[in-house]
Amino acid sequence: MTIREIAERIDAVVYAEPEQMDEDLSGAFASDMMSDVLAFGEGHAVLVTGLLNPQIVRTAHMLDMSCIIVVRGKVASEEIKQLAASNEIAMLETKMTMFETCGKLYEGGLRK
C-alpha cells in the first residue's frame, strides 16, 4: 500500500512531502511501547501508535520505517512534525482507534 492509499483509508491528516506519498510500504507494526516496536518492527513499514513524543520518530528512524500513523485523534506538536520531516518520515494523524486503523490497513492489503 502506498502512503497515499493509507491516508485515504484512515481519513488522515498528512504531513509529508508529495514524493513520499507514492512510497510502497511492505508492512505495519502497532504498539504504544517503543521497545516492542524495536524488537519486531521492520524497515519500509508503517508504525501505528497512540504514543506521542519525539521517541516515536527516533524509533521509526532507527528501524528505517518511513511512515508513522498517530491514532485516537492525537495531534503531533510542531517539534515532532519537524523531527519527522527532517528524517523523511511521513506523519499521519487519524481519529480512528488503533484497532480500526489496523483493520483498515489489513483490509487494504497490508498483511504483516
Add this chain to the structure above:
Amino acid sequence: MTEDSNALHFHYDVDGNNFTSAGEASVQVKRMLRQMGYHPDLIRRISVAMYEGEINMVIHAKGGDADVYVTPDCITVILKDVGPGIKDVNLAMQEGYSTAPDNIRSLGFGAGMGLPNMKRYSDELIIDSVVGVGTTITMKFKSA
C-alpha cells in the same frame, strides 16, 4: 577495554537529564555509518541496539559515555555509565523484566525489552556491571 589503535573512534556524551534528546548519539552514528556505506541491515541492527542502550542510560543512570570503534571487520559500541548497576544480569536479560519506573512506561519504554533487544541485534554482548559503581555494555557487530 583496549581497542585496535587503527580503529576509527567516535565519542558521544549521553545527556541523562533530557528524555526528549535521548537517542541523538544513535542518530549520529546511523548517519555516519550510512556515509561510510555499510549495508542498511547492519546499520539498522547497530542503531537499534545502541538506541536501546542510550535509552537505558537515560532511564537508569543519568546518562554516560558512548564510544564507537570502527575497524574493517567489526563495529564496537561501548556504553559506559556510573549509574546504580544491574543487580541480577540474568533477570535483566529476560524479555519483559523491567525495573524502570512507571513514568518511563508512559513514555513508551520500560517494557523489559532493552537488553534482550541489544542481544538480539548484536553479534556479541558483554555486560560488565557492579552495583553502586556502574555499568559498561560492549556490543560487537561483525561487518565482514
